[in-house]
Amino acid sequence: MTVAHILAPTLEEGARAALGAVVDPELDEPITDLGFVRSLEVDGHDVVVHLRLPTSFCSPSFAYLMASDAKDALTALPWTGRVVVALDDHHDSDLINAGLAADAGYRGTFRHEAEQDLEGLRTTFRRKAHTAAMERCLTALLRSQPDRDVTSLGAVTLADLPSGEHTEALRRRRAALGLPDDPVALVMVDHDGHGYPPEEVPLRLRRARSTRISIDGNAHFCRGLLRTRYPGSEADQAPRHDDPVFIPLTTLQAPKEHTT
Amino acid sequence: MYTKDGESYFIVDAHVALWDARPENQRNIHGKQFIDCFYDYHRNLSPESEVWSYEEYLYQGGDRLMKDLFQDGYVDHAIFQPAYLNEFYETGFGQSEEASALAKAHPDKLTYNHNFDPRNGEEGLDQLRADAERFGLKGVKLYTAEWHGDSRGWKLDDPWARRYFELCRELGITNIHVHKGPTIRPLDRDAFDVADIDHVASDFTDLNFIVEHVGLPRLEDFCWIATQEPNVHGGLAVAMPFIHTRPRYFAQILGELLYWIGEDRIQFASDYAIWTPKWLVERFVDFQIPQDMTEYGPITTAQKKKILGLNAAKMYDLDVPADLRLPDAEEPATGPRQPEQADLAKV
Numbered sequence: 270m271t272v273a274h275i276l277a278p279t280l281e282e283g284a285r286a287a288l289g290a291v292v293d294p295e296l297d298e299p300i301t302d303l304g305f306v307r308s309l310e311v312d313g314h315d316v317v318v319h320l321r322l323p324t325s326f327c328s329p330s331f332a333y334l335m336a337s338d339a340k341d342a343l344t345a346l347p348w349t350g351r352v353v354v355a356l357d358d359h360h361d362s363d364l365i366n367a368g369l370a371a372d373a374g375y376r377g378t379f380r381h382e383a384e385q386d387l388e389g390l391r392t393t394f395r396r397k398a399h400t401a402a403m404e405r406c407l408t409a410l411l412r413s414q415p416d417r418d419v420t421s422l423g424a425v426t427l428a429d430l431p432s433g434e435h436t437e438a439l440r441r442r443r444a445a446l447g448l449p450d451d452p453v454a455l456v457m458v459d460h461d462g463h464g465y466p467p468e469e470v471p472l473r474l475r476r477a478r479s480t481r482i483s484i485d486g487n488a489h490f491c492r493g494l495l496r497t498r499y500p501g502s503e504a505d506q507a508p509r510h511d512d513p514v515f516i517p518l519t520t521l522q523a524p525k526e527h528t529t
Numbered sequence: 530m531y532t533k534d535g536e537s538y539f540i541v542d543a544h545v546a547l548w549d550a551r552p553e554n555q556r557n558i559h560g561k562q563f564i565d566c567f568y569d570y571h572r573n574l575s576p577e578s579e580v581w582s583y584e585e586y587l588y589q590g591g592d593r594l595m596k597d598l599f600q601d602g603y604v605d606h607a608i609f610q611p612a613y614l615n616e617f618y619e620t621g622f623g624q625s626e627e628a629s630a631l632a633k634a635h636p637d638k639l640t641y642n643h644n645f646d647p648r649n650g651e652e653g654l655d656q657l658r659a660d661a662e663r664f665g666l667k668g669v670k671l672y673t674a675e676w677h678g679d680s681r682g683w684k685l686d687d688p689w690a691r692r693y694f695e696l697c698r699e700l701g702i703t704n705i706h707v708h709k710g711p712t713i714r715p716l717d718r719d720a721f722d723v724a725d726i727d728h729v730a731s732d733f734t735d736l737n738f739i740v741e742h743v744g745l746p747r748l749e750d751f752c753w754i755a756t757q758e759p760n761v762h763g764g765l766a767v768a769m770p771f772i773h774t775r776p777r778y779f780a781q782i783l784g785e786l787l788y789w790i791g792e793d794r795i796q797f798a799s800d801y802a803i804w805t806p807k808w809l810v811e812r813f814v815d816f817q818i819p820q821d822m823t824e825y826g827p828i829t830t831a832q833k834k835k836i837l838g839l840n841a842a843k844m845y846d847l848d849v850p851a852d853l854r855l856p857d858a859e860e861p862a863t864g865p866r867q868p869e870q871a872d873l874a875k876v
Contacts, residue, residue, distance in 0.1 A: 297747065324569065325562035328720055360562055381679060384715035393719060397749075472865065475788065478824070479749035482781045487746045489775060491580040497573040 279312045280348065287342040288318070288389055291335060294394035295328075296488040297401065298334055301380040303488075304495050304505035307357060314350030316343050321502070323494035329361040333368070333378060334387055399442040401484045404477035405435045405458060415510050420467040422474060428452035436508060485509075530835075531603035531810050538814060539839035539853045542607040544706070544741060544766040544798030547628040549620065551587045557723035559676075560617040571803050574770035575834050579808055589802050591631045599638055602799070602806035605838065606847050610670035610706050610741070616677070629664055640845060642668040642706065646679045647689035654799045661700040667845060669702055670741075674710020674720060679838055684807055686727040692734050704844055708741040729756040729848050730761050737844060739796065742767040743786060752789035759862040762844070763790060765836070766800035771845065775826045780818045784825030790864040792832040793857050798842045798853045813837065831855055 272431060278286075285290045288309070289301045300306055307319040320336055329520070340354040356365050368378025376383040398503070407422050427450070428474065430436040448462050455464045457473065465473050488509055531538045569869050580869035589597070598604040609632060611623025625643065632641035640665050645657045660666060674682050683690065685707065697705065713720035723744050730738045743763040744751020755761040763786055787794050797813070799806040814833060818825050821823040834855060842849045860866050 324566040325559075326566050326711050330716045330720070358562075361560055379716050382714055382716045384683065384717045387717060389717060390719055475865065476749070476753060479752050479785050479789070482778075482785060483746065483748040486771075486775075486778050488750065489778065490746075490771075493774065494569055495572050496819070497569045 279311075281309060282317075283346060284309055284311055284316055284343060284349075287346055288339055291338045291342055293335060293491075294332070294391055294398075295331055295484070296491060297394070297484055298397040298488060298509065300339065302507035303492060304499075304502045306505065307499075315353075316351075317353045317355075318343065319355050319357050321495070321499060322359060322473055323491045323498060325358055325360045325499075327359065329359070329365065329388055329493075332356055332359055332523060333359065333365050333375060334360075334391065335367055336369055337375070389497065395442070395445050397445055397480055397484060399439075399448075400458060400477045402435070402439040402442045403458075403479035404474065404481040406430055406439050406456060407474060407479065409435055413444060419474065420470045423455070423457050423465050423467050423470040425456045426452060427454050427456060430456065438510075530547065530605055531814060533814050536814075536830055536834075537853055537854075538601075538603075538810070539849050540604045540606075540806070540810055541797065541798040541838040541845075541847065542598060542602070542604045542799050542801065543841040544610045545594070545598065545607045545801040546611060547589065547591065547624050547631065548612075548622050548624075548802065549588050550618065550622065554618050554620055554673060556619050559750060560614075560768060563614065563617050563622070567803055570767070571617050574774050575804060576773050576808060577780050579805060586802070587711045592706040594631070594801070595638075596636075597805050597807075598801060598828070603810050604638075605847075606638055606805050606842070607667070607801070608642060608841070608845065610642050610708075611644060612670065612672050612673060612708075613644050614672075615648070616675075633743075640667065642666065642670050642704070644670050644672070645693055646677060646683075647687060647693050648680060648683060648694055650689065654692065657693065657696055658700065662692065662701060666700070666702050667765050668704030668706060669697065670706045671707065672708045673725075674712045676712070682710070682720060683707070685714065686728040689782055691729070691732070694715060694736060698733065698735060703735070704737045704739060706739045706741055708759075709747075710742070719747075723747055723754055726761065727758065730754070730758040734760055735776060736760065737762060739764050741798075743782065743795075748782065748785065753784055755794070756789040757863050758775055761790070761796040762796060763794050764798050766798035768801070769797070769799065769809045769813070770804050772809065772816060777819060777822070779816070780825070782823055783828060784818055784822065787828070787832065788825070788865055791858060791860045793840060793860070795836045797837045797846075810837065 285301060288306055289299045291300045292298065294305055295298055303323065305320050305322060307321040310317045318339060323330060335352050336356045340352055343349055343352045354369055356362050359365065365378060375387055411417060411419065412424065415478065443450060446460055448458065457470065458464050462471065492506055531540055550560065555561055564587060568583060598607050609628045611625055611628060614622035629641045634641035643660050643664055643666055645653055646651065649656065673684065681849045695780065705727055709723065713718050723740060725741060726738055737760050739762040740751050741764040743765060747768060750762065755763060768782050771782065780821055799809050818827055839849065839855055
């Protein structure tokens with residue numbers, strides 16, 4: 270890799286970076302980290318992307334959201350011309366791919382099965398992602414301060430959180446919900462920004478924990494199923510943040526060349 | 530019956546199937562996609578020694594089922610929970626004729642639950658009456674993402690579904706097993722959302738609602754409604770095999786369930802033939818919540834006995850040897866259990 274190459278990323282790298290902003294709402298992770306991008310081809314100004322999912326029976330609404338977000342993200346790049354996004358091997362592949370090709374939108378794609386739009390669905394999962402990110406921060410705080418009273422978590426502010434990955438992730442998810450980012454803002458809040466009285470805090474934390482466990486569990490299951498369904502796809506998956514840190518023996522023996 | 534270290538466990542496998550997914554029974558590409566999806570579940574979550582060939586997986590037949598469950602699998606009683614999937618398979622996915630005949634031949638070992646679809650309207654109500662009489666139904670298995678003409682899903686609180694629950698009540702069909710799937714009408718909503726179960730459980734307090742797969746992929750929503758509704762139960766089908774691939778995740782699922790709904794409302798299931806009960810029973814009896822997970826208390830032998838069979842046996846009035854029975858826990862009907870275990874916690 271040359272210095273010039275690093276300074277001027279290729280169009281393909283730009284397209285891949287754009288796809289990195291597309292998130293699986295249920296798993297709260299970019300489709301590029303999950304291995305859902307099967308192929309990406311750039312030919313002049315034309316881009317062709319194939320997406321793949323862990324099963325043929327993943328929810329068609331989520332499948333459509335990711336595929337249409339991918340098309341929007343690529344179309345928004347200043348240099349792209351014709352953009353084709355195709356969802357492979359799904360029970361609704363024909364329906365979704367025809368809808369995407371015609372820019373038919375959600376209602377135009379699913380017709381009688383669609384009522385309004387998928388914004389409500391998106392919001393539900395943004396809220397869950399926020400709840401899980403909040404629980405990660407507060408549980409980490411609890412573990413690092415074993416003498417802390419659980420009920421006191423209701424008064425923790427953003428300034429009280431140590432800087433790091435969990436806190437950054439929480440701030441991003443707060444921003445997505447329009448929650449305040451100032452240092453004195455309470456951490457433990459519902460999706461409207463309301464805090465909880467001390468006596469409610471333990472139960473609310475437990476409830477947030479069940480949300481976090483659910484999302485993490487689904488993410489691991491879906492990642493595993495993708496690897497089973499598409500042998501070799503593990504190479505396209507980035508480790509999930511809650512994965513135990515370990516260095517696979519194979520990596521030690523034969524370091525892989527990183528191209529990105 | 531499974532015995533280890535001087536303890537005996539009465540085993541009820543609360544979710545089994547006798548399916549036929551062979552190509553000659555596949556109606557279209559979706560029939561193949563569906564069984565392929567199941568086979569990937571099987572391959573992904575089974576220990577290597579327990580993985581079947583694809584051919585074996587397509588169809589097992591009654592003899593193989595009897596061997597896998599009762600001869601090899603320690604199961605004392607199993608409950609058929611057939612998925613219809615008539616849009617994907619010529620004679621449906623779950624084989625009603627074969628399974629119900631097997632249950633009739635072995636009433637001490639097998640219970641046959643059937644299914645209904647509220648989109649069949651009045652005709653379906655008549656059919657349910659006939660099915661209840663023919664099969665002697667105590668329970669039904671409902672799949673809300675079933676495809677049906679131009680509809681690919683329904684909700685439990687749809688007006689027609691309520692008519693069916695009223696009839697269930699009348700016919701003594703008290704055990705409503707619910708499996709959420711990926712489609713619903715309209716697709717705007719989260720198909721896996723369990724809020725509709727909450728509504729009907731509040732309105733039909735004399736029916737048991739067993740949420741299969743403990744609500745996965747919406748474990749949190751399931752826990753939240755189940756802690757508030759004493760007639761909502763959790764079935765462990767699909768959650769069980771995580772005991773092998775992701776034991777810490779399995780511990781969290783179990784820890785959450787014991788906290789939110791308690792030891793008397795959780796039912797073991799292998800989801801045969803997706804997995805086989807033998808290794809799941811063995812692993813579960815050996816299982817313990819890791820010590821560093823201080824947010825959960827350890828799981829007791831009594832809790833394991835209830836989950837592995839006594840809870841489902843009670844729901845289905847199965848005859849359990851007197852020396853294997855256990856009393857209900859002294860726990861509140863609603864709200865979190867073992868709150869003193871809550872968390873890392875100094876409250």
